[in-house]
Structure formats: C-alpha cells, structure tokens
Amino acid sequence: MKVLHYVNQFFAGMGGEDAASTPPVLIPGAVGPGRGLGLEISATLACGDDYFAEHEDDALGQLLAWLDEARPDVLVCGPAFGSGRYGYACGTLAREAFRLGIVSVCGMDPQNPGVLAAQGKAYIxxxxxxxxxxxxALPKMAALTVALAAGEDPSAAGPFLPRHVRRNAFAAETGADRAVELLLAKIAGDTRSEIPIPDPGRIPPGPVLDIAAATIALVTESGCVPRGNPDQLPSRHARSWHRYAIDGVASLSPEHYESVHGGFELGAASEDPNRLVPLDALRQLEASRRVGTVHGWLYTTTGNGTPVAAAALFGQAIAAELNEEGVDGVILTGT
Amino acid sequence: MPAPLEIASYHCVDVRFGPAGSFRNGILELERERLRELARDEPPIVDVEITLVRPGDPVRLVNVLDVVEPTVKIDRPEATFPGSLGFDTKAGVGRTNRVDGLAIISMADFGPTRNATLLKDLPLAVIDMSGPAAPYSPWSKTRNVVVAYSFAAGASLEAAARTARRATLRIAQEIAEATRGAMPDDSLVLDDGTAEASDDLPAICVVLQLGAEGAVYDTFLYGQPINELEPRVLAPSEVLDGALVNQAFNWAAVRNPTYVYQRSRLLLALSGMHGKTLRFAGVVVGISYLESALDKERVARLAAEAAASLGADGAIVATFSSGYSHADAMLTCRACEAAGVRTAIIVAETDSGLFDHVEEADCIVSVGNIDEPAPQWQPEAIVAPPGSAAASELPSRLSIASYVGAAVQTGDAQLTMVPA
Incomplete structure (x- = not known):
C-alpha cells in the first residue's frame, strides 16, 4: 500500500502565517499528523495556504506532477478542521488528483469550503x-485509507460525507420513456428524481442595517476589472475572483476600468463602468452621510457559465473576507 | 375533421448507389449525381460530396450539422417539410412515407464563409460508426447518407447555413420518393388525441423549448425563423411530420437534430399511451436561451398558461444546450407548478452539476454528463467536408459533448447517470 500525505505549512512544521507563502515541497516519509495515522507514508507534500490560494495553478501543477510520478494508492489530505484556506487546498488537490485516477481521503469540518471544492471527488x-x-479524526481517516487501498467497500470503514459521485451509463429505456414514467408517478404522489435535488442552501437575510453608520462593500459578477485586466480574469468559466483597491477612487472611469465579461455586449459598460458597479452613486451617498463608509476593496469575478457550486464557493470565500474586515452590507451587481 | 396522420414505414436493410433511385426488398438504391445536383441547386453551395456509411464501418464522421430522416408526403409531395421546402400547409395530415433505419447526415466546414472568425468556437460534432464510443450517438446504428457541402468563398454564414438546411431536406424528400408504390413494413395512424380518452386519465403535455440565436443556433417552424415566437400549442403530429427543422450546429451532444423532432420518442410514447394510461394533451413550443429576466419570466409564464389551457395535469419540459436554456426550463417548471401543472424536466449534466435549480424541480430526468471523457478510438478513416481542417486537427481525447445526440434533452437517447 502506497500512501502520500498532504499538509499545509503549519502541520509540516515550517511555521505559521509567516510561512504561509511557502511554495510546494516534497518531504520523504511522514511529518506531523502523518505520524499519527499509523500508516506507512512514503512521502509528504506540503504547501503554504496563501501560496496555494494565490498561485493555485502553479501549486497544483507541481503537486500533481509529484502525485503522477509517485502514483500512490491513496492520497491523504489534512485533516484541515475548520481552516478555510487549508481545507480549500485539500479539497481542490483531492479533486484534481481524482482526474489523475488517484483516490483521496480528506478530513475537515462539514462547513469547510474545501467540501465544495472537492466536488464529491474525495472521501471526506x-x-x-x-x-x-x-x-x-486520524484513526477514521486511516481506516478509510486502508479500505480504499485494498479495494474494499469504504462505507464499511466508517463515516464520510456524501460524495454524490455519479458516472454515465446506458439505461434500459430512453430518457423520454423515463420522463413519462416519473411524471405519472409524481402525479400519483410518488415524486422521484434521477438527479439528486440540490440543497437550496437558502440563507436568511440579516437584520436591517443602520445604513448611515454601515460599511458597504461593492461585489460584482460583471467582470469589471482595472483596464488591462491585470490578473487575466477570463470572460467565461472563471475559476477565481479578485479584489481591487478603490480607496480614494471617486468613480470608475472608462480610462481606468473595463469589463471582460463574455456574456453581454460590452459597449455601454465600456463607456461608463459605474453602470456595472455603482461606485459614483455610492460615493455621493457617502459624501452626504446617507451611507457610512464605502469599503476599500471592489470584489469582482465573471459570472458566465459559472456552475452554482463554483459561484457558492466564490461567495463563501468573499463573505469570509468581508466578515473579517467588518463590512456590514454588500451591493452585489449582476449582469 | 382533418384526416389523421398516417406514417408508413419502409425498413431499409441496405443502401447503395445505382443508376436510378429505387427501393426493392429493403434495398435502397440512390442515384448519386441526381442527389448532388439537387443539393447544388441553391447558391452559395458550390459542391456536394455524398458518401454512404454503415454501422460497424471503422470511420468517424466529423463536422456534422444535422440529421434528417428521409420522408415524403407521398400523395402531395409539395407538402413535404411544409414552409421549409414546399407550400406552407399544415403538417401532420395525410400519409407520410418514411425510410426506417436510414438517416441523412449533413456536414460542412464554414471556414470559407465570411464569418469564419465567428466560428472558431463552433464545437466538434462527431459520430463514430464503430469503436467504443459508437453507442453515444444514436446514428451509429442507422445506415447513413452523408452529404458534405462546400460553399463559395466569401459567402455569408447565414446563406451557407440556410442553403445547407434546405438542400438536406430536398435530399431527404428525394430519397423517400423511392418508396412510392412499395408496400410499407409498418403503418402508424396518429389522430392527435381526438380519440376518446377518459377524463379520469391524467392529461399530459410536452413543453418543447427551441433555440433561436442566429445562423448556426437556429430552429425553423414551417420554414420561418422563430425569434419572435411566443409560446404556442402545436399538435404532436405537426412536430412529427416536418413542421420543425433544426439549424443549430452548436454543442453536438445537446443540440436537437431535425431527426429528433421527426421521430420524437417522447411524442410517440405519449401518443401510444393516449386513451390507455393518460390523455396526451398536446405540445407547447416556445423559444429559450432568453437573455433578459423579463423575457425569461414572460415565456415561462406563457408556456405554463398554454399548458394549463390544454387542461394538462402534468408537463414534461424538454430543452437543448445548457446554461440559459436550463434556467428557462427551471423557470418554466416553476410557472407550471404554480399553475397547478405537475412538471418533470429532461436535462443533461456537466462535471459541475446543474447550472440552475428551483425548488419546484423535484422530478428531473438526467440524460448524462457531457463532460465525461469518451473512450479513445483511432478510426481507420475520417469522413469530413472537403478541405476541412477538422480531420487533421482532431483532439486525441473527445468528451461526450462532441458526440451528436449523445445527451439530447428531448429524451431520444438512453444515456443517464448512475452512482459511481
């Protein structure tokens, strides 16, 4: 049984926040929590949480190259507990390892954004x-690892979060025949679905704000970026979001801002980017003290062909930052 | 009362070229030059190549545009594909001869047309006639007449797409003409639900969403563009008899070729159950892939109102493509449920799951994940449009999305998803 283990900079013993920008390293044998798994770990992969978040493609490229070379039976990630950045790295790496045909066991809090990032491709x-x-956590992760490496039924080895992993197969009947059958059953009171019904994840609105004292942030999916698109935000299928400082910016002028969205005609947006993100109006309200403060960062992504799961992930991460920075309310503009 | 639709089926056991068009003992002979002339009849088409392929041939068809079943209104040929080819007369009335087990497959490379740059993104559309990925396309099981078009340099994309659509229909009609005078293998009479059906049976309608987004993403109703179409009711027999013709050449797995309207499994299944287990109330057609919230809500509401006006207890929403059209399917489901019409939806999935969902959508048929990689296969030959770069630039790895009809959201294929 060949097992590789992924941990962040802290659990690799490289340091805390000060080492969070460390690029991926390959360490022979077990390190930190890997020693507590009771398994023979052939190597440990480690990466700083900030480095992974800010250079996801580079970090994944290196980590996946090592995984592809080693071809372990199982990749163990974490446990990451409630740590959002660590969990995101674990979930993302596990998901991409799955594409290489490598199965992963992760450990994390069910609310960790890493659960969504794994897209059901990991045993969590x-x-x-x-x-x-x-x-x-460690003995449970180890038991699951042993079962998966042996090709045994993982559900007998202990609890893991629902994976919702499905694959294509040919049904005995056409989709049309199945649709008729399911509809007649539904009318008769027996409602079934071939696609698991997503959890609406509906979040109740927060209490009404004292707007005159509130800090308000601008968040947008309109693809609004500084002219020249410094971070190469794509026009569709965005995999990330970015934030840009707007402290001291009175208005989003066409000389300094543009939209890279590929889902609508950009003419009017290019003439006045304030119509994508109403900074000009918000500054007037701020000046007349009808709004407390405009938050110093504009959060942006491209919402074009973006699956709900990916959008939810962006939203969770952005909301976490806004919370930390004491933002009270958000104006979210869509296109 | 209008005459019902009679569909006479002539089973084709083999197809070959011969000196004249004929159909004897299941052997269809085609006069190649005559078919080429018919297709070349309309500029900017400058040349046409016709190739025959059979199930099991070690070939891959690429740059596929549309798939059409050969049919002719045998007693009134000028009414074949009404509005598109002949007179604008009501489809679904009188006798139609169809050649069963044979499909016309059109293909083209729009590269030489004026809007070539627009088409850099036109995705790959293939059919493997054998190999491990053959089962993904329903037309790996039919004998196929492959019609490859070349267009005059500088022709507009609109003209190229329109003439290819019409030429393919002319060939489909001409081929079916060979059945004149022969004995059908099978005959089906459709009376559009006018036969008695007990009020105790649940009334079911189909809401069929159609694409209308420009030259290569279009659908035609009685030969007319449908950009301005508000949801309206069609008789099932109209859809099955050539009223709807496809001109959408985008994502292969989730476009609706003309063939799926002509042979709609959904409409045929519901017609077959009419009076027995249900009452087939009719078909509501409307455009989808709408871009404004206002349009999306209005079309969903009007479709639901049309379904309710048919007395439907239940509706099956069939769609195409992905993204916007799925949002429209969800809104239509919500509007139908609000109008008291219980609803099922047919959708394809991607690696990322559903693009949109409403709580009311609790009865969804999955016709497969189009992002899943297809098994690799090296064909012995590629059938491609003349001069097409596609043949030499084929990626080594194709996904299900590239296989024509693999996850067609009218429910005509058998792909689905199961727990891994």
Missing part, C-alpha cells in the same frame, strides 16, 4: 472545527 471524514478533534 467529518471532523470538529478545531484541532482538538485530531485524535478522533
């Missing part, structure tokens, strides 16, 4: 939100 052992759950 639910853990506590903090590191106190280490002792509980």
């Amino acid at each position: 052992v639910p853990t506590s939100a903090n590191v106190a759950g280490m002792r509980d």
Whole structure:
C-alpha cells in the first residue's frame, strides 16, 4: 500500500502565517499528523495556504506532477478542521488528483469550503472545527485509507460525507420513456428524481442595517476589472475572483476600468463602468452621510457559465473576507 | 375533421448507389449525381460530396450539422417539410412515407464563409460508426447518407447555413420518393388525441423549448425563423411530420437534430399511451436561451398558461444546450407548478452539476454528463467536408459533448447517470 500525505505549512512544521507563502515541497516519509495515522507514508507534500490560494495553478501543477510520478494508492489530505484556506487546498488537490485516477481521503469540518471544492471527488471524514478533534479524526481517516487501498467497500470503514459521485451509463429505456414514467408517478404522489435535488442552501437575510453608520462593500459578477485586466480574469468559466483597491477612487472611469465579461455586449459598460458597479452613486451617498463608509476593496469575478457550486464557493470565500474586515452590507451587481 | 396522420414505414436493410433511385426488398438504391445536383441547386453551395456509411464501418464522421430522416408526403409531395421546402400547409395530415433505419447526415466546414472568425468556437460534432464510443450517438446504428457541402468563398454564414438546411431536406424528400408504390413494413395512424380518452386519465403535455440565436443556433417552424415566437400549442403530429427543422450546429451532444423532432420518442410514447394510461394533451413550443429576466419570466409564464389551457395535469419540459436554456426550463417548471401543472424536466449534466435549480424541480430526468471523457478510438478513416481542417486537427481525447445526440434533452437517447 502506497500512501502520500498532504499538509499545509503549519502541520509540516515550517511555521505559521509567516510561512504561509511557502511554495510546494516534497518531504520523504511522514511529518506531523502523518505520524499519527499509523500508516506507512512514503512521502509528504506540503504547501503554504496563501501560496496555494494565490498561485493555485502553479501549486497544483507541481503537486500533481509529484502525485503522477509517485502514483500512490491513496492520497491523504489534512485533516484541515475548520481552516478555510487549508481545507480549500485539500479539497481542490483531492479533486484534481481524482482526474489523475488517484483516490483521496480528506478530513475537515462539514462547513469547510474545501467540501465544495472537492466536488464529491474525495472521501471526506467529518471532523470538529478545531484541532482538538485530531485524535478522533486520524484513526477514521486511516481506516478509510486502508479500505480504499485494498479495494474494499469504504462505507464499511466508517463515516464520510456524501460524495454524490455519479458516472454515465446506458439505461434500459430512453430518457423520454423515463420522463413519462416519473411524471405519472409524481402525479400519483410518488415524486422521484434521477438527479439528486440540490440543497437550496437558502440563507436568511440579516437584520436591517443602520445604513448611515454601515460599511458597504461593492461585489460584482460583471467582470469589471482595472483596464488591462491585470490578473487575466477570463470572460467565461472563471475559476477565481479578485479584489481591487478603490480607496480614494471617486468613480470608475472608462480610462481606468473595463469589463471582460463574455456574456453581454460590452459597449455601454465600456463607456461608463459605474453602470456595472455603482461606485459614483455610492460615493455621493457617502459624501452626504446617507451611507457610512464605502469599503476599500471592489470584489469582482465573471459570472458566465459559472456552475452554482463554483459561484457558492466564490461567495463563501468573499463573505469570509468581508466578515473579517467588518463590512456590514454588500451591493452585489449582476449582469 | 382533418384526416389523421398516417406514417408508413419502409425498413431499409441496405443502401447503395445505382443508376436510378429505387427501393426493392429493403434495398435502397440512390442515384448519386441526381442527389448532388439537387443539393447544388441553391447558391452559395458550390459542391456536394455524398458518401454512404454503415454501422460497424471503422470511420468517424466529423463536422456534422444535422440529421434528417428521409420522408415524403407521398400523395402531395409539395407538402413535404411544409414552409421549409414546399407550400406552407399544415403538417401532420395525410400519409407520410418514411425510410426506417436510414438517416441523412449533413456536414460542412464554414471556414470559407465570411464569418469564419465567428466560428472558431463552433464545437466538434462527431459520430463514430464503430469503436467504443459508437453507442453515444444514436446514428451509429442507422445506415447513413452523408452529404458534405462546400460553399463559395466569401459567402455569408447565414446563406451557407440556410442553403445547407434546405438542400438536406430536398435530399431527404428525394430519397423517400423511392418508396412510392412499395408496400410499407409498418403503418402508424396518429389522430392527435381526438380519440376518446377518459377524463379520469391524467392529461399530459410536452413543453418543447427551441433555440433561436442566429445562423448556426437556429430552429425553423414551417420554414420561418422563430425569434419572435411566443409560446404556442402545436399538435404532436405537426412536430412529427416536418413542421420543425433544426439549424443549430452548436454543442453536438445537446443540440436537437431535425431527426429528433421527426421521430420524437417522447411524442410517440405519449401518443401510444393516449386513451390507455393518460390523455396526451398536446405540445407547447416556445423559444429559450432568453437573455433578459423579463423575457425569461414572460415565456415561462406563457408556456405554463398554454399548458394549463390544454387542461394538462402534468408537463414534461424538454430543452437543448445548457446554461440559459436550463434556467428557462427551471423557470418554466416553476410557472407550471404554480399553475397547478405537475412538471418533470429532461436535462443533461456537466462535471459541475446543474447550472440552475428551483425548488419546484423535484422530478428531473438526467440524460448524462457531457463532460465525461469518451473512450479513445483511432478510426481507420475520417469522413469530413472537403478541405476541412477538422480531420487533421482532431483532439486525441473527445468528451461526450462532441458526440451528436449523445445527451439530447428531448429524451431520444438512453444515456443517464448512475452512482459511481
């Protein structure tokens, strides 16, 4: 049984936040929590959480190259507990390893954004939100790893989060015949679906703000970026979001801003980017004290052909930052 | 009361070229030069190549545009594909001869047309006649007359797409003409639900969403563009008898070739169950892939109103493509449920799951994941339009999305998703 283990800079013993920008490293044998798994770990992959978040393509490229070379039976990631950046790296790496045909076991809190990032491609052992759950998590992750490496039924080896992984297959009947059957059953009171019904994830609105004292952020999916698109935000199928400083910016002038969205005709937006992101109007409200403060960063992505799961991931990450920075409310503009 | 539609089927056991068009003992002979002349009749088509392929041939067809079943209104040929080819007369009335087991497959490379740059993104559309990925396209199982068009340099994309559509229909009609005087293998009479059906049976309608987004993403109703179409009711027999013709050449797995309207499994299944387990109330057609919230809500509401006006207890929403059209399917589902019409939706999936979902959509048929890689295969020969670069630039790895009809959201194929 060949097992590789992925951890972040902290659990690799390289340091805390100060080492979060460390690029991927390959360490022979087990490190940190890997020693507690009770498995023979042939190598540990480690990467700084910030480095992974900010250079995802580079980090993945290196980590996947090592994985492809080593071809382990199982990749173990974490446990990441409630740490959003660590969990995101674990989930994303596990998902991409799946594309290489490498199965992964992760450990994290079920609310961790890494669960969404894994897109059901990993076996995720639910853990506590903090590191106190280490002792509980490791044996469960190890048992699952052993079962998967042996080709045994993983569900007998302990609990993991629902994966919702499905594959194509030919049905005995056409989609039309199945649709007729399902509809007649639904009318008769037996409602079934071939696609698991997504959790609407509806979030109740927060309390009404005292707008005159509130910090308001601008968030947009309109593809609005500084002219020249410094971070190469794509026109469709965006895989990331970006933020740009707007402290001291009175208005989004066409000389300095543009939209790279590929889903609508850009003429009017290019003439006045304020119509994508109403900074000009918000500054007037701020000056007349009808709005407290305009947050210093504009958050942007391209919402074009973006699956709900990916959009939810962007939203979670952006909301987490806004929360940390004390933002009270958001104006979210869509196109 | 109008005469019902009678569909006479002539089973084709083989097809070959011969000195004259004929159909004897299931052997269809085609007069190649005559078919080429028929197709070349309309500029900017400058040349046409016709190739015959059979199930099991070690070939891959590329740059496929449309698939059409050969049919002719045998007692009134000028009414074949009404509005598109002949007179604008009501489809679904009188006798139609169809050649069963044979398909006309049109292909072209729009490279030489004026809007070539627009088409850099026109995705690959293939059919493997054998090999591990053959089952993904329903037309790997039919004998196929492949019609490859070349256009005059500088021709507009609109003219090229329009003439290829019409030429393919002319060939389909001409080929079916060979059945004149022969004995059909099978005959089906469709009376559009006018036969008695108990009020106790659930009334079911189909909401069929259609694409109308420009030259290579279009659908035609009685030969007319449908950009301004508001949801309206069609009789099932109209759809099955050539009223709808495809001119959408985008994502191969999730476009609706003309063939799926002519042989709609959904409409035929519901017609067959009429009076027994259900009452088939009719078909509501409307455009989809709408871009404004206002249009999306209006079309969803009007489709639901049309379904309710048919007395439908239930509706099956069939769609095409992905993204906007799926949002429209979801809104239509919501509007139908609000009008008391219980609804099922047919959709294809991607690696990322559903693009949109409403709570009311609790009964969804999956026709497969188009992002899944298809098994690799090296064909012995490629059948491609003359001078097409596609043949030499084929990626080594194709996904299901490239296979024509693989995940057609009218429910005509058998792909689905199961737990891994």
